[in-house]
Amino acid sequence: xxxxxxxxxxxxxxxxxxxxxxxxxxxxxxxxxxxxxxxxxxxxxxxxxxxxxxxxxxxxxxxxxxxxxxxxxxxxxxxxxxxxxxxxxxxxxxxxxxxxxxxxxxxxxxxxxxxxxxxxxxxxxxxxxxxxxxxxxxx
Amino acid sequence: xxxxxxxxxxxxxxxxxxxxxxxxxxxxxxxxxxxxxxxxxxxxxxxxxxxxxxxxxxxxxxxxxxxxxxxxxxxxxxxxxxxxxxxxxxxxxxxxxxxxxxxxxxxxxxxxxxxxxxxxxxxxxxxxxxxxxxxxxxx
Numbered sequence: 187x188x189x190x191x192x193x194x195x196x197x198x199x200x201x202x203x204x205x206x207x208x209x210x211x212x213x214x215x216x217x218x219x220x221x222x223x224x225x226x227x228x229x230x231x232x233x234x235x236x237x238x239x240x241x242x243x244x245x246x247x248x249x250x251x252x253x254x255x256x257x258x259x260x261x262x263x264x265x266x267x268x269x270x271x272x273x274x275x276x277x278x279x280x281x282x283x284x285x286x287x288x289x290x291x292x293x294x295x296x297x298x299x300x301x302x303x304x305x306x307x308x309x310x311x312x313x314x315x316x317x318x319x320x321x322x323x324x325x
Numbered sequence: 326x327x328x329x330x331x332x333x334x335x336x337x338x339x340x341x342x343x344x345x346x347x348x349x350x351x352x353x354x355x356x357x358x359x360x361x362x363x364x365x366x367x368x369x370x371x372x373x374x375x376x377x378x379x380x381x382x383x384x385x386x387x388x389x390x391x392x393x394x395x396x397x398x399x400x401x402x403x404x405x406x407x408x409x410x411x412x413x414x415x416x417x418x419x420x421x422x423x424x425x426x427x428x429x430x431x432x433x434x435x436x437x438x439x440x441x442x443x444x445x446x447x448x449x450x451x452x453x454x455x456x457x458x459x460x461x462x463x464x
Contacts, residue, residue, distance in 0.1 A: 195340040198426065200333045200434065202441045251442035272440070282433045287337065287426030294418045294425065295339065301411070302341045303390035 194299045196288050206249035213280045215242055216273050219255055223266045246276070333438045335427050345388035352419045354381055355412050358394055362405045385415070
């Protein structure tokens with residue numbers, strides 16, 4: 187169990203004071219639009235329906251009050267979409283927060299990773315809770 | 326919309342290389358056990374069933390390969406539970422990571438918060454996706 191580079195992955199989520207939130211799902215979708223140049227292809231990559239992707243993008247736009255994706259007209263491909271500067275900025279800030287967090291908390295993350303066993307057992311859905319609260323551990 | 330202290334809330338989630346993860350749900354439950362001295366009361370506070378709480382605590386124990394909660398025997402209250410030093414350490418590391426992340430990424434978090442509108446509109450479940458990918462924005 188002595189891997190040279192055992193390092194936990196850190197994911198962040200931001201909840202804003204207006205009730206909106208930003209996490210890996212929304213940012214991943216924005217990145218996919220930027221990389222594929224198409225909401226439809228981004229949806230496929232994220233394994234969601236076009237409608238789901240569209241609703242998620244609209245939720246991001248509503249959150250910022252301005253578009254994060256814009257339609258491209260014409261050209262041989264007949265359009266497609268690209269990120270607006272706001273969309274690019276949202277990704278950059280989010281990934282920056284993630285990077286800075288990982289760097290700043292390295293010691294505590296490593297300390298937790300140290301204590302985590304080599305292989306996780308999943309939380310067995312079929313497991314029976316004990317009658318007594320005493321016996322959390324298996325006998 | 327000029328609040329003196331508009332600040333986003335940062336939540337972190339750690340995914341370890343063995344497939345286990347640690348986020349606000351597990352840590353909140355551990356804290357509730359520590360504060361209430363009882364898995365049952367902790368479950369009530371977290372608005373989950375005793376069974377859910379017990380399974381979640383067992384998943385945490387499986388992740389670390391050692392107990393995070395221990396039963397107290399006897400006394401006038403007839404038992405109850407308390408955190409083990411490992412349980413306390415898990416909370417301390419996690420909250421430390423959160424604190425350090427928030428401090429390190431303050432500027433980017435503030436920059437995102439700046440751009441978020443005063444009031445979020447939720448992602449309307451009933452909204453219809455457009456036929457064309459062009460019209461993400463409402464006309």
